[in-house]
Amino acid sequence: MIVEERDELIDRAARALAALPPADPLAVMQIVSLARTRRGTRHPLAARFAGWMRTPSFSLASATMFAAATLVIGFVSGNAVERAASGSPASATRAVELMPAADVGAAARAVAVPMVLDARSATTVSVVGDFNNWDATATPMQRFGGDGPWTATVLAKPGRHVYAFMVDGVLTADPRAPKARDVDYGGEASVLMVTKP
Amino acid sequence: MNEIDPAIPLRARSGDEKAFIEIVEFYYPRCLRFARNMLGNDQDAEEAVQDAFTRVYDSFPRFREDARFDPWLFRILANRCRTSMARSRRHRQMIEYGELPLMAVAAAPEEEFGADWAEEVRVVLETLPPEQREAFLLRHVEDLSYEDIAAVTGAGLSALRMRVKRACDALRARLEKVER
Secondary structure: OOOOOOOHHHHHHHHHHOOOOOOOOHHHHHHHHHHHHHHOOOOHHHHHHHHHHOOOOEEEEHHHHHHHHHHHHHHHHHHHHHHHHHHOOOOOHHHHHOOHHOOOOOOOOOOEEEEEEEOOOOOOOOEHHHHHOOOOOOOEEEEOOOOOOOEEEEEOOOOEEEEEEOOOOOEEEEOOEOOOOOOOOOOOOOEEEEOOO | OOOOOHHHHHHHOEEEEEEEHHHHHHHHHHHHHHHHHOOOOOOHHHHHHHHHOOOOOOOHHOOOOOHHHHHHHHHHHHHHHHHHHHHHHHHHHHHHOOOOOHHHHOOOOHOOOOOOHHHHHHHHHOOOOOOHHHHHHHHOOOOHHHHHHHHHOOHHHHHHHHHHHHHHHHHHHHHHHOOO
């Protein structure tokens, strides 16, 4: 029989570790935005095949089946993105939905990055950056919950990116990110470092 | 209040987005605390928490109506932390076999003491084997019952009690040295 010994020293240690970090509404919005986006881009069959790959019984035969299935999934999801683009996207996943089908292959290794900006008085906000050719119409942001922060998700390949927000027509740096020093278009911008998933 | 109203995960399960936001708001600080204590690194912890909630969102259809939400969430989070630790271990091995043995020049735990108590506890905590650290945190910091910890980790009750006891013994021995 193991007796659990919790004395004063262990109590103090546990209390020191129990301090809660403060609530972070912007982090919450980022998580929700990312969850929505990933669901929009992940095909359920891909998850099943990913599970196969992790099993010890993985073999050449299953690898061949996986390769074939990947081709099929790529074709199906490409069509799905194309269909989404022709609809009327109104969520934070718009950046993904706006991807042309032809770009799906090129973006396969891109990472979904949630963007959040607290600009309550703004009427239109979009994300611009080297990942969308600084096109102010490519990635419009949506108000979270009607009157909350602005959110959107961009797809960016691993590496260093420069971006900004277009707030009512004015280029604005992200207050939560490091400033870019190599801006050559006459406004402030921020740096985004994307790591491999 | 440590647990969320059980109706909220069920609402999220049936597709209610507001319920999912309530869950993230409610559990974010606790999840971040657990991941920071497990991983000892803010950036890895934030990534693990983000990943865990994304998986929760995707996996809601598999959440059983009669199940409790806390162990289910912490099981997913603990898995993400283990994956993150495995990734860091691989990265560390690459550094150790590379040109600069960065880990070798890091100060020994004893030399790092002198900061505040919480920092000292964290340094000692990091020296525990991951499964002992995980069991200790779930039991004494997250206040989960052994039955819930068994659901989170998949380990048996007596093995878990042994892990917690060993963690307490090791922490006590090292923290007593610090206090002297």
